[in-house]
Amino acid sequence: MTHTPRIVVVVQARMSSQRFPGKVLIDVLGSPMLGHLLDRLEQCKEIDGLVIATSDDSSDNAVAAYAAIRGIACHRGDLDDVAGRLIGAAEAMDADVLVRISADSPLLDPALVDEAIGLFRDHRVDLVTNVQKRTFPKGQSVEVVSLSALRAAWSKGMTVDEREHVTKHFYDHAGDYAIRNMVFNPACGDVQMSVDTPEDLRRVTRILSRLGAPYGQHRLEDMLYVLKDILREPQCSA
Secondary structure, eight states, X not given: OOOOOOEEEEEXXXXXXXXXXXXXXXXXXXXXXXXXXXXXHTTOSSOSEEEEEXXXXXXXXXXXXXXXHHTOEEXXXXXXXXXXXXXXXXXXXXXXXXXXEETTOTTOOHHHHHXXXXXXXXXXXXXXXXXXXXXXXXXXXXXXXXXXXXXXXXHHHOOHHHHHHSTHHHHHTGGGSOEEEOOOSXXXXXXXXXXXXXXXXXXXXXXXXXXXXXXXXXXXXHHHHHHHHHHHSOGXXX
16 A cells, blocks of 8 residues: 655744844734744645744743644754754654745745645655745745655754755755756746845735735735735835
């Protein structure tokens, strides 16, 4: 009998962002930014589970508490070893495959997650990504990774940089892995839809305000249309 891989979304979230501390739980139109992302991920049809991977540092107690409020699994691990933390979260969920999502992506379109998982299931690959060749906006990043491949890379000894950026090892050694890229047309790789700064947060808030509640219902094309309109406005109106 063919084994059907168990695919789990792992959201990496921490409060100690250098550029924008505490951003993952900052309020956006009445809900924490992380809450907007979870609302979207809960719409995914192709996933078998969802877990938040945060650190065991006391600064991330609030993230674990919010996960408990939402009734979502939470795994805590080394603050400085993101790859190890994500592996631990996936293992705790009995996953064969993990979908790596960053908590700074409150506008992530769940249809992209389902599409990436579909590609992973249809092709025997180690990684499906829309990050290696960036044509999707920042904040729409999805990486579907074989847990066995990630665990093997981690066990062999990733560099500090690779442990922080998780999939960097795959891209740096692309010849050793089967990687399938997702492409968006027209290319929008320079469009910022993630939240790295307070300015990004204001932009995201404006997009959601324009589109209206329920905020998780809008797809990428809708959000891009509104964002282009916002960017045409004079900066003084921000």
